[in-house]
Amino acid sequence: MPDSKASISKIINFSCVDGPGSRLVIFLQGCNYNCLNCHNPQTIDLCDNCGDCISSCPAQALSWADDSASNNNIANTVVWDADLCTQCDTCLQVCPKQSTPKTYHYSVAEMLQLIRKNSLFINGITVSGGEATLQLNFIKSLFEAVKTAPDLQHLTCMVDSNGSLSETGWQKLMPFIDGAMIDLKAWQQATHLWITGRDHHRVFRSLALLAAEHKLYEVRLLHIPGKTDFEGEIEALADYLQQLPAAVRIKLNAFQNHGVTTEAKNWNSCTEQDINRLAAQLTDRGVKSLFLPAVYI
Template sequence: MIGYIRNMIKNSAVDGPGNRFVVFLQGCQFNCLYCHNPETIKSVKLLTAEEASEVHTYSPEALVDMILPFKDYISGVTFSGGECTLQMEFLIAVCRLLKAEGIHILIDTNGHMSLAHLKTLEAHVDGFMLDLKALDSKIHKTLTGLDNKRVLENFIYLNAISKLYEIRTVIIPEFVDDQALIDWLSAHEGCNLRYKLIAFRNHGVKGEGKKLKPPSTAYMRSIENYAIQKGFKNIVLI
């Protein structure tokens, strides 16, 4: 069994609690307009020879052997991407080995997977960091290329079993109805979660994404205040 890894960060303070070892897997089923890591989107089969040279292959055992020397210096491991759950068999195999070593594991995901796959994965990890891009399915499809039915269903499931460490939304004024999403989250008992509100930035964004409008500081504060009014207690502005 082989996994395809785009990059690894051995010390990160922004990918979960504490100091974390972060593994970025290749491939994503979304093609977000504002993606800042577009090199991770293509599946390995679609990469050019030059692009493929930037992707490294590991067996589950070899990847864990890379991580274990840092065990005493990290708070845990976060798997990201791309979309790490596209390599589900490899991901679960690695997580099993890491849990046997007592290592804390978070999954950074767009949430677009079957509930059956999610239930299989969640048994082997400590929590999830979930992106919620838009409530409106058509807007979500415009942003990512796919609808959000699975994402919303998986939010409800993960929140019900207390497996969500963090939820996140990129704030895009005049495009995404952020208040509608906050209303939905509040109605589905999301108020006690850590909620990261990320200001859209068009630096490094290509194509149609360049036309999206970044929010002002005042707009970000207004969204934060709206979330507070709806009962959110742990909000992080980025």
């Protein structure tokens, strides 16, 4: 079990929307996409410990790490005290990198402790992000530990990913995961590039690989009316989705603009009507197991 710690932006004890049943969700800090529509942009970049946020904190929850500590490396590290923090988010506004000093650092052993504390209440664990697979060693070690612990191995282990992980990367995870939820952010390469800053070649490879291994739990389509190209490319999209194994869930998500900091702030939110229209077009073309949002907020 590696000693290195994962950088984590948030942990949710009880989620109903991140895989089957009740789930403990670990949001890992850092993402290799730079989506225009990202509503948690502070989770994209890692903190570089510039310290600009320290003086801005009204609750004195941010400070430099104690110099007297034996490890010299941490002298220049920004430390966040979660107990003192009032979540006013002033630090996020101050940060020149649009990152956050508010991250937790967990070793696999520490995370297992937290999972054990909650194990009565959950059906499994989901790693999300940011992009969880950027911290591949951590999630692999965590899931391996869960799957080999007699008291935890009944928990399902799921990955929520943008699909950018390489095939070798997936192969490392494959023995320890029960499934993955993959975002397909646009159909056309150009659209994908415009929205995320990355091409989607690897996304399709990830989808194919996971489907072949029976580990593709869900494909997620974030619908941004007038921006994403699902409606324009409906024939090709429907054709593709139908070729996936029947068990794969097709989840339609509705874009909402809160938290967004780019031009996408001014894009229209996706309404129930928009989703229903897209769903109807997919259904008409034979796409099954569609799942629509429970809420539009």
